[in-house]
Amino acid sequence: MLAAVDLGSNSFRLHIGTFDGDRIRIINSAREPVRLGAGLDSRRNLSQASIQSAVVCLTRFAQILQSTPLSGIRVVATNTVRVARNASSFLPLFERAIGYPIEIISGEEEGRLIYMGVASTLNLPLERRLVIDIGGGSTELILGQGAEVEQVESFSIGTVPSAMRFFDSERLSASAFDEAVLYARSVFEDRTAPFHPRLWEVGYGSSGTLRTLAELIEKNDLADGQLSVKGLLALRDRLLSAGRISKLDLIGVRPERASVVLGGLSVMLGLSQELGLKSLLAVEAGLRMGVLWDLYLRQRKRDRRQDSVKRFMKRFGVDEGRAARAAASAKALYGQTAPDGALERMLGWAGKLHEVGMAVSHTGFHKHGAYLALNADLPGFTSHEQHLLSILLLAQKGNLRKVQDALTDLDITRAIVSLRLGVLLMHARIDPALAPVRLSVRSRIELTLGQAISLHHPTLAYWLSKETAAWAEVGRQFVIRSSG
Numbered sequence: 001m002l003a004a005v006d007l008g009s010n011s012f013r014l015h016i017g018t019f020d021g022d023r024i025r026i027i028n029s030a031r032e033p034v035r036l037g038a039g040l041d042s043r044r045n046l047s048q049a050s051i052q053s054a055v056v057c058l059t060r061f062a063q064i065l066q067s068t069p070l071s072g073i074r075v076v077a078t079n080t081v082r083v084a085r086n087a088s089s090f091l092p093l094f095e096r097a098i099g100y101p102i103e104i105i106s107g108e109e110e111g112r113l114i115y116m117g118v119a120s121t122l123n124l125p126l127e128r129r130l131v132i133d134i135g136g137g138s139t140e141l142i143l144g145q146g147a148e149v150e151q152v153e154s155f156s157i158g159t160v161p162s163a164m165r166f167f168d169s170e171r172l173s174a175s176a177f178d179e180a181v182l183y184a185r186s187v188f189e190d191r192t193a194p195f196h197p198r199l200w201e202v203g204y205g206s207s208g209t210l211r212t213l214a215e216l217i218e219k220n221d222l223a224d225g226q227l228s229v230k231g232l233l234a235l236r237d238r239l240l241s242a243g244r245i246s247k248l249d250l251i252g253v254r255p256e257r258a259s260v261v262l263g264g265l266s267v268m269l270g271l272s273q274e275l276g277l278k279s280l281l282a283v284e285a286g287l288r289m290g291v292l293w294d295l296y297l298r299q300r301k302r303d304r305r306q307d308s309v310k311r312f313m314k315r316f317g318v319d320e321g322r323a324a325r326a327a328a329s330a331k332a333l334y335g336q337t338a339p340d341g342a343l344e345r346m347l348g349w350a351g352k353l354h355e356v357g358m359a360v361s362h363t364g365f366h367k368h369g370a371y372l373a374l375n376a377d378l379p380g381f382t383s384h385e386q387h388l389l390s391i392l393l394l395a396q397k398g399n400l401r402k403v404q405d406a407l408t409d410l411d412i413t414r415a416i417v418s419l420r421l422g423v424l425l426m427h428a429r430i431d432p433a434l435a436p437v438r439l440s441v442r443s444r445i446e447l448t449l450g451q452a453i454s455l456h457h458p459t460l461a462y463w464l465s466k467e468t469a470a471w472a473e474v475g476r477q478f479v480i481r482s483s484g
Helices: 048-066 079-083 087-098 107-122 159-166 174-188 208-219 229-241 255-275 287-299 304-315 320-337 344-352 365-375 383-394 401-408 410-427 451-456 460-473
Strands: 002-007 012-020 023-032 072-077 102-104 128-134 139-145 148-155 202-205 437-441 445-450 478-483
Touching (some): 023 287, 072 079, 087 102, 102 383, 107 139, 159 174, 174 229, 202 208, 229 255, 304 344, 320 437, 344 383, 383 401, 383 410, 445 460, 460 478
Parallel strands (some): 002 072, 128 202, 445 478
Antiparallel strands (some): 002 012
């Protein structure tokens, strides 16, 4: 079984699912309206009250997760944690509460996962579609066909900040609503061209906000349940006609939820007007289902990260032959040092990308490559994985003082040694899978080479002496031995 936990700006949600034939069946779920986004102050620091509320919720989620045998879990945090200035101080508290690492995903990665969840549910491989998700702190637009994403855009506007800015009083004002819609249009106006209705056949609304709006329209006989502009305007009119939140008589709207509904409605109407939308279909799938599918595909070795690396190599003109040889050499050496192979795939990707920085400059290309890997949009990679990939690329050559903190982890040290030597052997055209080369990394590093290698590759001794000196600078003994 697999679990996905979504730390959203409005609610924290949990899905536990299992693969059943050609779909993922949800067997348990939980939701708590933490409203994390409402806890941000004017300086974008999350309040202590909101932090404590989140910790209590995550502790309850941890109890659910601990009672279920899981083969994979991913905990993702979205817009509020992305923008919170004090995230580094409260994230460790969150992680201790739930018992798993928390990944802060970018808006683009959030959009891709949302689309994956919707596409897996629809199973219409030829359909060109637009998916819209209005969350608590951000709104994602995703254009694609079938399972393939073509365009993703994340906008920093959502239900919580809109509600706080325009609907934070008891009085329901038409002028405040018009201001909210106009503000939403100003956010969307310059970046909607790639999502014009002529570019897709069917539009879907995937978020809880849009499903709530569709249900309100249907339950109150305002339209047929589709998210049409006509239905949205009718809902607006009914909400505003009450005059005050306490006097709302709509089925399905509790007074405490009214401001968030108004916030989501204003965002949707602003987007509809700016984009020229006529209607959407609300679907019961989105981010959490996408996370579950991503976990499942990784277990089946159909990893989106592999595709990201291939596209990255193509984008920056990487020599595929050299990249493949470096990756193979590094992985062969690493396999000798680490029986469990925890970083094998990451090391292979680092090997394939080791020269990506040459697209910027041949001088210090390892530094440029590290920067690109850390800051690029790499679908499927978590922020932690991109950080690790960046460390490996930075450490592939030159002094090791720049990554000295990472060397306290033995497995990362093994990966760095393997990459450095793998690249070196690639240049010398030595295949460690075939040649008499043995590597051991424990308290010290030991490299054993066959005598014939030194005879046929006289420059190798020079480069290995530089390697010995580099490791000595960070207090590691590097020993080279010769075998008969």
